[in-house]
Amino acid sequence: MKGPLFYSKILLFGEYGIIKDSKGLSIPYNFYNGALKKSDHPNETALESNKSLKKYVDYLAAINPDLVIFDLETLKADVNDGMYFDSSIPQGYGVGSSGALVAAIYDQYAKNKITVLENLTREKLLELKSIFSEMESFFHGKSSGLDPLNSYLSIPILINSKDNIEATGIPAQQNGKGAVFLIDSGIVGETAPMVSIFMENMKQEGFRNMLKDKFIKHTDACVEDFLSGNIKSLFKNTKQLSKVVLSHFKPMIPKQFHELWKKGIETNEYYLKLCGSGGGGYILGFTEDIEKAKQSLSNYKLEVVYNF
Incomplete structure (x- = not known):
C-alpha cells in the first residue's frame, strides 16, 4: 500500500498575524512530502509513526460527526496492520509536517469528502479549513487548519481574514537575482x-x-x-x-x-x-x-x- 503524496508548505506571510485577522499567503513547497504506507519490514521511524497514529485514531474517533465522519473501521484496521506516515518533511521546522499527515488521513478515510476537483467555493474552503483545524489540533493544541488545507489542495492559499480565504495564483518565477x-x-x-x-x-x-x-x-x-x-x-x-x-x-x-x-x-x-x-x-x-x-x-x- 502507498497513498498519494502530500507536500510541505510555506507560510510566506501571516505568521501570528492571521490569528488576529491579518492577511496571509501560504504556498506549497514540493521539496518535501509524505505519504501513508505499509511495509513488511518497518524501521524504527515507521514503528514510531505507527505508534502515534494509534493515538491519533482515538482522537479522530471523538471528533464531532456533524463536522466530519471517518471510515474508522478501515482506518483502525490499517493502523493495526502497521500503517505509518512516510515523510521527508522535517518536524518542528514550520513547513507543515503534521499538515501533510492530516491531509493524507482526510483524503484516504473521510466519508463524503470535499475533493480537489470540485468547484472550490469559499464555503467549501472554509468547511475544509474548520475540519482540518479540528483534526490538526491533536498536534499543536490549537490549529488554524491552513497547513493541511495547503497540503491537501496543493495550491497557493490567500487568507484575507479568518472567514475569507481563497485559492490564488502567484506570479510566475523569474530568473532574476531576487x-x-x-x-x-x-x-x-x-x-x-x-x-x-x-x-x-x-x-x-x-x-x-x-x-x-x-x-x-x-x-x-x-x-x-x-x-x-x-x-x-x-x-x-x-x-x-x-x-x-x-x-x-x-x-x-x-x-x-x-x-x-x-x-x-x-x-x-x-x-x-x-x-x-x-x-x-x-x-x-x-x-x-x-x-x-x-x-x-x-x-x-x-x-x-x-x-x-
Missing part, C-alpha cells in the same frame, strides 16, 4: 510554547497596538505586493516587517540569529522573517541579490524556494 530562501536554524521549534508566549503578550495593550499598527499593516502590504508583483515595494515592506519582528518577537528568534537578523536590516543584503511560529526550524529570508546573500550568510545552507 529570491525567497530558507535557512536551517539547526534547532527544532515547538509551536505550542511559542503561541502561548504570543497569547501572553496579547494581554498587553502596547503589544496589541503594535500588532495592529505595524505588524499587520506591513504583513498585509507584503501580501499585496507579492501577489501584484510589485517587487520594489515588497522589499521595502519586508524590511519593515523584519524590523518589527526583531523588536517585538525576540523570543521566537533563536538567540544566535539576533545579530544576523540585525545585519540584514543594516546592510540591506537580505531580510529575515519567521517561518511558522519560530523558536527554531527554518527562518525565511528575502533578498534582492541571492549571490550577495549567500556570501553574507556563507556559514549557512540556503534553500531557494522562489525566484524574482
Whole structure:
C-alpha cells in the first residue's frame, strides 16, 4: 500500500498575524512530502509513526460527526496492520509536517469528502479549513487548519481574514537575482510554547497596538505586493516587517540569529522573517541579490524556494 503524496508548505506571510485577522499567503513547497504506507519490514521511524497514529485514531474517533465522519473501521484496521506516515518533511521546522499527515488521513478515510476537483467555493474552503483545524489540533493544541488545507489542495492559499480565504495564483518565477530562501536554524521549534508566549503578550495593550499598527499593516502590504508583483515595494515592506519582528518577537528568534537578523536590516543584503511560529526550524529570508546573500550568510545552507 502507498497513498498519494502530500507536500510541505510555506507560510510566506501571516505568521501570528492571521490569528488576529491579518492577511496571509501560504504556498506549497514540493521539496518535501509524505505519504501513508505499509511495509513488511518497518524501521524504527515507521514503528514510531505507527505508534502515534494509534493515538491519533482515538482522537479522530471523538471528533464531532456533524463536522466530519471517518471510515474508522478501515482506518483502525490499517493502523493495526502497521500503517505509518512516510515523510521527508522535517518536524518542528514550520513547513507543515503534521499538515501533510492530516491531509493524507482526510483524503484516504473521510466519508463524503470535499475533493480537489470540485468547484472550490469559499464555503467549501472554509468547511475544509474548520475540519482540518479540528483534526490538526491533536498536534499543536490549537490549529488554524491552513497547513493541511495547503497540503491537501496543493495550491497557493490567500487568507484575507479568518472567514475569507481563497485559492490564488502567484506570479510566475523569474530568473532574476531576487529570491525567497530558507535557512536551517539547526534547532527544532515547538509551536505550542511559542503561541502561548504570543497569547501572553496579547494581554498587553502596547503589544496589541503594535500588532495592529505595524505588524499587520506591513504583513498585509507584503501580501499585496507579492501577489501584484510589485517587487520594489515588497522589499521595502519586508524590511519593515523584519524590523518589527526583531523588536517585538525576540523570543521566537533563536538567540544566535539576533545579530544576523540585525545585519540584514543594516546592510540591506537580505531580510529575515519567521517561518511558522519560530523558536527554531527554518527562518525565511528575502533578498534582492541571492549571490550577495549567500556570501553574507556563507556559514549557512540556503534553500531557494522562489525566484524574482
